[in-house]
Amino acid sequence: MRYLTAGESHGKQLTTIIEGVPAKMTLHRDEINESLLRRQKGYGRGRRMQIETDLVEITSGVRHGETLGSPISLVITNDDYRHWESIMGEDPISEDTKLRRVVTKPRPGHADLNGALKYGHRDMRNVLERSSARETAARVAAGAVAKILLRQLGIEVCGYVKEIRGIIAGEKNQFTIQEKQELSEQSPVRTLDKQVEKQMMDAIDEAKKAGDSIGGVAEVVVEGMPAGIGSYVHYDRKLDGRIAGSVMSINAFKGVEFGIGFEAAEKFGSEVHDEILWNKERGYYRASNRLGGFEGGMTTGMPIIVKGVMKPIPTLYKPLQSVDIDSKEPFHASIERSDSCAVPAAAVVMEHVVAFELARAITEQFSSDHFPTLKREITQYRDRIRNF
Known part of the structure; x- marks a missing residue:
């Protein structure tokens, strides 16, 4: 399985093509659609979520369900495109009109300047439209198809928020x-964790009132994956490596860990590795799960x-220092519309990119x-490894 997305933030539509289902x-x-609408929810989202109602149209590859x-x-059609057609349309426009619409002021923390340097764009709207997190809607659509495949194989995926600006949710391992x-x-x-929800x-x-933004940690848990999926043979077939790469490719993500993750650096080996047990009903299993389901x-x-x-x-109401690429004059970058916290929505995106890597494997x-x-093969494989 693989997929390709196309589309700009304020363009006509986002398109996802999935091969190998x-x-x-x-x-x-x-x-x-259920997955797409979940992505739009979450405390701290900006007004864009009220403008767009993300619903998908399947245009090929499916017949009668x-x-x-x-x-x-x-x-996924962009409902707001009618207001952007003169800016984002594909037809040529006059040079005078073009000059009035040029974006020359890069925003710190965005792809604006690096993308302009790489592709030679003097108008950085050519960068920011595609580098926008709006593209994650197309990725969630692909991940939704993967989740449907996994669910029909007895594999469930769930994403949620673990931390927002140092406020950490308690462990809830007692829940199914x-x-x-x-x-x-x-x-x-x-x-x-209801106890930290209000905090x-x-x-x-508080961040929104200050014109600032805050981040956090999203967590994804998957149950039902049989042992031995992935490979130790080649670096690019290691499944935890693929998942790590997919998570890091989500806009604004800067770190990934499995199980206890970076905490392992502080512990002895005897406190990190998961002891192996066996019984007739389960086959092989681990006494703990500190490595997060991977070896x-x-x-x-x-x-x-x-x-x-x-x-x-990085899209802030609070101005940050930058430089106009045409005049080279300094300016303070600010924005009128923004999310103050996108971690709840990002948890949904992360859930779906992880699901796609599992389905692909x-x-x-x-x-x-x-x-x-x-x-049938998955069922036979589960039976085989349980009785190995």
Whole structure:
């Protein structure tokens, strides 16, 4: 499985093309829309979420509720495009009109300046339109298809907020993954810990009042993945490495860890590694899960636990120092519309990019042309490793 996205933040539409989804898999548009609407929720979001209602149109690869095995194309129309057509339209315009619309002032923390240097754009709108986090809607659409595939194989994925600006949610390991899914949906900040929910919301309000932004930590947990998915043979087939790369590719993410992650640096080996046990019902399992469900680039069969660190988003009401690329004069960059905290929404994005990497690994490792065959092979594999 692989996917490609296209589209600009204020362009006509976002497009996702997914290749490699097995044929004869049940796929309904409503399930994809559910994921897209979840991405738009979250305390601290800006006005853009009220302007756009992200709903998908499936334009190929699905017939009568089942996948065909051919590429699936998904389209999300930008409702606000009518106000941007003169700015973002594909047809040529006069030089005088073009000059009046040029963006020459790069915003600190964004791709504006680096993208302009790389591609030679004097008008940095050519950079900021594509580098915008709006593109994550297209990635969530791809991840939604992956989540549907995983769910039909008995694998569940859940993303939620672990921390916002130093306010840390308590461990909630007593909850089932279904309960975690429900709790995160009920929370405005997508946390499982009701005791810190209000503190997180107050921190977001304080940042917004100060014209600033705050970041945090999102966590994704996956249950039902069998052991041995991924590979130790080549560096680029290690599944935890792929997942880490996918999380780091989300806008504003700056760190990834599995299980206890960086905390392992402070501990003895005896306090880090997970002892191996066996019984007839479960087969091989671990006494603990400090490594977050991975050993040697492969799944252990324990829940996958991955955290992603999101920096405060750089689009601020509070001005920051920058330089106009044409005049070379200093100026203070500021913006009128922004999220003060996007961590709750980013948890949804992270959930979906992780899901896609898991689905991709499964379709690489097992027969994936025909979904009923894939499902049968997964069942046989689970039986084999349980009785190994």
